[in-house]
Amino acid sequence: MKSLKIIGLSFFGLISIGSYAQEFDASLQLRPRFEYRNGFKSLIKDSEDATSFVSQRSRLILNFKQDKLKTKLSLQNIRTWGDVATTTTADKNAIAVFEAWAQYDFDTNWSARLGRQVLSYDNQRILGEIDWAQQGQSHDAAVISFHPKNNQLDLGFALNANAENLVAPTTAYTTTYKSLQYAWYHTQFSKLNMSFLLMNTGYEFAKTLTDLEVDYKQTFGTYLSYTENKWDVNLGLYGQSGKSSDNNVNAYYAGANLGYALTGKFKTSLGYEFLSGKNQNDTSTDYKSFTPLFGTNHGFNGFMDYFYVGNHQNNVGLSDAFLKLNYTQNKWQFSLTPHLFSAPNTVLDAFDNKMDSYLGTELDFTTIYALKKDITTSAGYSQMFGSTTLERLKGGNASNTNNWIWIMVSFSPRIFTTK
Template sequence: MTTSGSAGRWTPKRPPDARPPPRSSARATTSEPGVLQLRSHRSLPARQSSRHRRKPPTGAEMNLLIAALSLPMSLSPVAHDPGAGDSLTEALKAGRTYANLRYRIEHVDADGFAEDADAGTMRAVLGYESGAWKGLSGLVEFETVTPIGLEDYNSTVNGETDFPVVVDPEGVEVNQLYVDYALGEGFDLRLGRQELALDNQRFLGPVAWRQNHQSFDALTLRAPDLGGLDGTYAYIDQVHRIFGDENAVGDEHMSTHMLNVSRGFEGIGKATAYAYLLDFDDNVAQSTSTYGARFSGKRELDTLGLRYTLEYAAQEDAGDNPNEVDADYLLAEVGADFEGVAVTAGAEYLSGSGDPGDRFQTPLATLHAFNGFADLFLNTPDTGLEDHYLRVSGKLGAVKAALTYHVFDSDSGGIDYGDELDLTLGYKVDEQISVGFKFARFEADEAFADVTKGMVWVSVGLL
């Protein structure tokens, strides 16, 4: 399933619950209602040795890098407002501090486990964003995740393997720490640890649903209006995953290039082209090059709103990937909005030939937002995935509600994976407090086991 978003736009710097999402390469749009947050200190880790020496960039990577970095060369120096930002002290005083909390209880009943999982976790965030000084500004954000009340779950690092997995490990870290520089003419450069999102987060996102967000050590360049084009380039050196520092794949080094360029057409929609070149240092089976295009739009017809999205991408192995990858991605979605009710039908295909590793994968995505909230398809099976879904959403009084039905099949091998029903409810008490409920029921046919999940949370903005 898809979520709303726009390519190449900086995301606001606060999480979606109590602070705007971080400014990144696009607006983060898969936020969940109600989020509790606070992270504390984790230093930027030193570069660790790798089994693989850092390889020189390929021709395609060099072309992307040269194209991205040459964008601002012809721009005039940024103009500064003489009445603002002349003093570094004034810029620091003009900054803002923010803090928010999210407490969530998650229950998982999965066939194959003797015990159900029950996880009660508190996410807390404390951050500071400076004002601008001579075009420079910065942000630091600490995050902590703490089990409170219910600890019968496998966090992937706590050793509780008798229980189903709930990926909310205990931990304290620096979630974001970056410097922004306004280059002029709307061009912006960001360097440091940051949350990133592109388009609907199918390929790149912060996984805001989980208590430990995903962030990236990266350099990003934003070009908002280049001859009618909106462009974003990101070079990623390391990803800090939702699994936390104690997990072997919690922090992964890479040499990854992400280029996303879009153009809007008034009254029709937005066309986007992208190239995502992922090159992992150690987890080399996830090294791929992906090239794709997307078109998404909306038309108003009297009292009826029509929505449509079409996207295609081709993926091949890259770097030291030992597998031969020749995979495809296709998304087709249509929807109608009438008197506050939205109906959406869609099909998403991630190919898989059945050969080991020859499947379409998106390891840097906000994966929870796609293919069901039971999270059974975070990794694409070698036989691929076809997801046909129907969603109805709207408001029941003051409560936002969405009901989605999925049918999952393989791309090859003729396997019926099963079907899933998802329900979400969200209620905003005021500008600082929100609560939510989520339910997922997956009924397996072949190759999987039945799973039921229930989640309830409350989010409070403190500053």
């Protein structure tokens, strides 16, 4: 018994010595979500039936800090309930690394971060985490940051390959971008926040059967936000140029929101987004449709994901006018957002006649309830009232009921922390 006491005391002594000036915490996120999809992302066809399922994110997050060194490791499993048998010996999706990075703070102003990490800036229109998606979004990158008071400059770099190759591959790398470089600068003047982004993305393609090339697309612009008493406003302006699959790129984006807090609990805002596109009778090979690239696109242009969530690329563009109504009461939050969609460029019918530009109206209703500190429940109902023009672009039948229902519970406990 005496020996056990000595061993135990020695063990705790070693922990105390090793953990001096160190911080470590571990947390979990368990997030099951039920969805009923009936015309989600595209109008449902007469021959199709609605579907429902439960997906789940299970994430373990480890953070460590020692003096100037910070590290993070986030592991996750994404599953659909029932995608493996109850007696399975292996998981279908297994465990994936969501984040795995190390950051060194050279001083109070300079730092560098290397590894798998989230790149999220401003309102996440161009670079975001896409947290709604169970898998999220992260990048293998290096980021150098200069952040004196009220200013921040981030320089990011990435180079991707499909394996540790011995020689240059003979097939194009298409998993994601081949290379990425960006500069993001943010400054604050009293109540005005201003950001500038310049990003260069390279995508590899096969120009011929034996000739692989990388075309580079530039995305550049600014994001402004201003708050004054009960008012808040934000504005985003971006352009795109360069090349894509050996074609010229010339596209642009504009988005604005004006918000006003009617009371301490009720807020309303009016917004508009314009994403450039291309007329269907335009014979030019140029890409004129703006692409939000790595943005959290689910948070824009309606929650039913009809536009720019893995779809509507190189299309006729989009005009989206919307109104947001938000109400908060104790632990409850309610939100209602109607969207009015239209095509800013020509859509042709089967006989090459110009169609009406109106695409449809979507209504999004969501509610959130903070059950406890680490438990949040949320739910939503959305419905798309589509037009014949939307039918032409997306297929399906606008006369059918096209709606989407979801219910989600998020458990986010911190399971261990020490300093």
